[in-house]
Amino acid sequence: MIKTNRNFLVMQSVGGKIHSPMVSSPYRISRDGEPMIVPATGGISYNVKVGDSCMKWVGDHVEPGVSIRNENVPENTALMVLGCIGNTAKVISGDAKGAKGFVTGGHGGIEHTLIYFDDDVLEKLALDDRIMVKAFGQGLKIDGFDDVTCMNIDPDLLEKMDIKVTDDGMLEVPVVTEIPPYLMGSGVGSSTAFSGDYDIMTGDKEANEKYGINDLRFGDIVLLRDCNNCYGRDYLKGSVTIGVVVHSDCIKAGHGPGVTAIMSCATTKIKGRIDKNANIAHYMGVIKK
Incomplete structure (x- = not known):
């Protein structure tokens, strides 16, 4: 089994709110030149989950589960940089307060951190609910593999x-x-x-x-x-x-x-x-x- 420096890594709170999908223009132009109107980034994707196919959805850059962001740019950068896949995420406001999930990735450009929650939690969540992440992992090293x-x-x-x-x-x-x-x-x-x-x-x-x-x-x-x-x-x-x-x-x-x-x-x-x-x-x- 590999050994790491995990005992010396800092665990720190970062967070954001569930970010609404945004549409600046109804149409997205496909690689074949076709104007299309399809769902894309943001919000709560109720039926799109980690473990599902990522190739069959009628959409563009669709994010599984819950998409969160902080409108304060430096604070959102901290969320994006320090939050790691697998980190515990906890709902801290709204009807689902106290529910836990985990980070599944970060989506650049739109600058969303993506969170998995169970179905019963998704039904209680709302746009702008706040999510806190226990950021833990950056600085990780594997013993014997400094490169x-x-x-x-x-x-x-x-x-x-x-x-x-x-x-x-x-x-x-x-x-x-x-x-x-x-x-x-x-x-x-x-x-x-x-x-x-x-x-x-x-x-x-x-x-x-x-x-x-x-x-x-x-x-x-x-x-x-x-x-x-x-x-x-x-x-x-x-x-x-x-x-x-x-x-x-x-x-x-x-x-x-x-x-x-x-x-x-x-x-x-x-x-x-x-x-x-x-x-x-x-x-x-x-x-x-």
Whole structure:
């Protein structure tokens, strides 16, 4: 079992409110030039959950569960940067006050933190209800792997992932598929991967079939080949990034399922082990439909 520095990490409160969907123009233009009116980011998505397919929804950048944001920009940056996948989230206002869920990812651009709650909690929630997150995980390191940058993941979740150290000194991580670098689109070039996500482009049907993209689910853990996320999002041959699928497929060119990075290395110190159960819904004990 891997060992980490978790005992020295700071657990700190961050938070935001459930953020309403926003529509500036009714139409979104698809990669095929078609004007479409579809649901997109924000709000409470009652029937879209971590563990479900992220590819079959009639929508654009749809976020599973609950989308929260803080209108104070520096405070929202703290929520986005310090909040980690797997962190405990607690409702602190409204009819669902006291209910608990967990963070499933961060969506850059719209700057939403995404939260899972059980169905009975979703029915009690309302727009503008406040959610507090016990931020815990940034600064995480794995003993013996100083060149591997960990980010955006709660240590408890990391320990549930059955990561192994191989005889040749590599980290072997369960993943559902491996994605080539040329399919990574919107978000490439960002200054940091410690916040938000970037997208797997889905405009090529043959690539979607070849790399198992059509079968991706919210919460799936994927390996991004030749993608260096240690100091921003970049192409580097031989580098490896592990990430979690956080939002749905998209209709826009250059976009697709969003991936929040949880681990990256500029050299090939990480390898994948194909496992269909490599999904945070499985590790967090969420019952899927």
